Amino acid sequence: MEEIPEPQMSYVGKKIAYYSAIIGTLIFLTYLISNSFFLIIAGAVFTLSAAIVNIIVIALIIVELISYQNHWRRALITIISMLLNIPLVLLYIFALSYFHL
């Protein structure tokens, strides 16, 4: 049986969700180790830009979903994966405000 190819934006979305989480976590951990104020600024800029990129990609996945409705499951998984970055950011902000700032 031939495997149905994954829609392009779903694939891109998954990668973006993955790298957003990885880079965000790295900035957070580096800040915890170094306590450098620069990393707070870098983290804020990164969070903002990642949010914009993620929103655009989610919008594109939804548009793609209208054309390829039989891929709804993959689209749903990608959207949930991308949205999971929100609680992650909230957790890091909470940890920073509680322990460091």
Added chain:
Amino acid sequence: MKMKSNFLILSTLLGGLLFTFLFWEERLALNLLIYSIYLLATTFINPDVVKSFKLKIYGSAHLLAAVLVVINNSDLSLVTYYISLLLFIGFGHQQQIRTIFTAFLAAILQMVTVPFNAIKQLSQISIGKVSLKPFFTLIKYLFIPLIIVILFSCLYAAASNVFAHYAGTILTNIGDFLDYLLHFFFKDLSFERIMHVCLGLFLTGGLLLAFFDKSLEKAELKCKEQLVRIRRRIGQKTVWYNIVETFTGNLLTRKMALKTEYIVGIISFAALNLLLLMLNAIDITTLWFGYEPSGNFSGELHQGTNSLIFSIVMAMAVILYYFRGNLNFYHKSKTLRTLAYFWMIQNFILIISVFIRDGYYIEFHGLTHKRIGVLVFAILCIIGLATVYIKVAKQKTIFYLFKVNGNIWFALLLTFTLINWDVLIVKYNLNHVDAVSIDPYYLTSLSEKTLPILDKNRSKIHPSTNNNSEIAKVYQPEEALMRKLDQRIDYFRERYNQESWLSWNLQDWNTAEYFGVNRKD
């Protein structure tokens, strides 16, 4: 079909009226039994309901619970009554359901969706040759738009004060008009009473009209009681698995092999057995034989009991984790099974320690609800362990555990409702007043059915000085305690005089006989 709908709708209407007649400004007692008999009769007459053996069992259990409300009239009997009613309804309308948990959920779902079920039934009824279907089809079309209009009206009212003012005026005028109309036709009827009738209709409808969607029943039917070895195929992954896979990459696919899991299990159970053996050895030498109460013995026992009960529940969770899947079918798992059985036996010994601890506690400080609760919990732990043993030995699923344990819990709940705990506690404590340091503030705070016993034993109730109760802090606490008892007796007389025969129950009647209170009716 039309006959059935007419019957159900008429039963609901009658049930709503019966509800308001039975429960308006009354206590829950004999009226509950009458209402239950009506519900049972209607359900058994309803041709849609299959009169299976299971339904008869749960119907009888509910009837017993209703009788116990009349006999014992305790909070526990009321809880049992509600649970048994929901189970009877759940099993009655969806008979393929096997566990009490699903039946409970099905009954709640049926109650919540009563407007939809009512509309469905109402659209099928006919008066003579006139069918009400077109009218209710119209309601069906209007229902969702109406909800949306209400929602947006609320939003616009929040956004604009002028809109809110006009909306408020319109609603007030409609309300006034309905009120005027009501008082014009029915002068003696209050708005609250009408609402009570509506509540009766809602509840009776929820209990009698079956929920048309059977998804819950179908979902439960997929659950099996016997474990079968399933080879995981590609493409069987869940949404959550895929989400986790996005972040973890190939970490998930690198699964722990069965043999590795077996070795981890062996090491875990061996270590846990050794640990528990030490604890049991300490308990047997210090607690079982030659126990000497220390200074803070009350706190010590309390702390110990809670931890032990938690550890037993955790133990069952660990066993369930290891025997959740394919380890059950591993041909070399005999050692692991033996270790698990030995751990279960050790946990059973731990439960005996809990019983002994609680026994000492009762011996020194008397009976209380909490101490009885510990005994009940320990009994539940024994049952839980026994069923976990069956699960491992006979390769059963967790669904089987839920099914069996649920039924046993319900049977135990009914059994415990047979006992009048408040009276038992007061009688036991007052009979052992010389050996037990009783808490008179606790005893006088128990339900009114204990008042005759307390009144008979006034001389035995002495307040202690080392108590945190409000009465203990006042001047002459003994007099304050007696005053409290007298106030409660007066309150009982007043309450009993205001109630009609619908609130009759054996306990109140006994108390009234003792104090010579007679009803005016």
